[in-house]
Amino acid sequence: MRLFVSVDIPDDLAEPVADLQAEFADASGLNFTDPEQAHITMKFLGDIADDRLPAFEQELSAAVDDADVDPFTVRYGGLGVFPSLEYISVVWLGVEDGGEKLTRLHEAIENRATAMGFDAEDHDFTPHVTLARMEHAGGKELVQDLVRERDPTVGETRVDEIRLTESTLTDEGPVYSTVESFPLE
Numbered sequence: 001m002r003l004f005v006s007v008d009i010p011d012d013l014a015e016p017v018a019d020l021q022a023e024f025a026d027a028s029g030l031n032f033t034d035p036e037q038a039h040i041t042m043k044f045l046g047d048i049a050d051d052r053l054p055a056f057e058q059e060l061s062a063a064v065d066d067a068d069v070d071p072f073t074v075r076y077g078g079l080g081v082f083p084s085l086e087y088i089s090v091v092w093l094g095v096e097d098g099g100e101k102l103t104r105l106h107e108a109i110e111n112r113a114t115a116m117g118f119d120a121e122d123h124d125f126t127p128h129v130t131l132a133r134m135e136h137a138g139g140k141e142l143v144q145d146l147v148r149e150r151d152p153t154v155g156e157t158r159v160d161e162i163r164l165t166e167s168t169l170t171d172e173g174p175v176y177s178t179v180e181s182f183p184l185e
Helices: 011-022 050-067 099-115 137-149
Strands: 002-008 030-032 039-047 072-083 088-097 129-134 153-159 161-170 173-183
Touching: 002 099, 002 173, 011 129, 011 153, 039 099, 039 129, 050 099, 050 161, 050 173, 072 099, 072 137, 088 099, 088 137, 088 153, 129 137
Parallel strands: none
Antiparallel strands: 002 039, 002 161, 030 129, 072 088, 072 153, 088 129, 161 173
C-alpha cells in the first residue's frame, strides 16, 4: 500500500480551491491537483507492507496523543511555491491560522514514523495544500506574478482528526481513500 498521513479539506472548500486554481489556468506547464481530494500531507510514508500496517496505526494513534492537540480551526489562505520563485515545482495554498497545531501534529508523527524506520523529512514542515505541480516553466512568470500579488483566503474548517490515506496511482491521477481515522481529543 502507498500511504501518507493527511488532514483532509472538507467538500465545501473544494469549490473555492478550484476557483483559486482557475486563476492559474493560463499558466502553461501546470498540472493541477483534484480539488475534491485537497489535503495537507502531514507525512508521506510510501509503500508499506500490509503486515506493518497494524503497528504503524498504533504508532500514529500514539503520535496524536503525544501531540496533545484538541480539535482546532484552520484558515486556508496565501500562496506559495516550492522550492523557490526562481525554480517552481509546486504551487500551494497556505495556512493562515492553525499552523502551529499542524506543526505539533507533524512533529509527533515524524518522531514516531522515523523511530519505526521511515525516512526523515529533509526539509522543514510547511503546512500547505498542493494546488498544482509545474511540469515545465512555460507559465513561470504568470505563476510568479500571482504568488507575489495575490493573498487569497479560501475558507476555514475544523480539524478534528488526521487520516491514514492510501494513494492508488491511475492513468487519470491518484485516487485517495481513507484507511483509518485518528480523532483529536
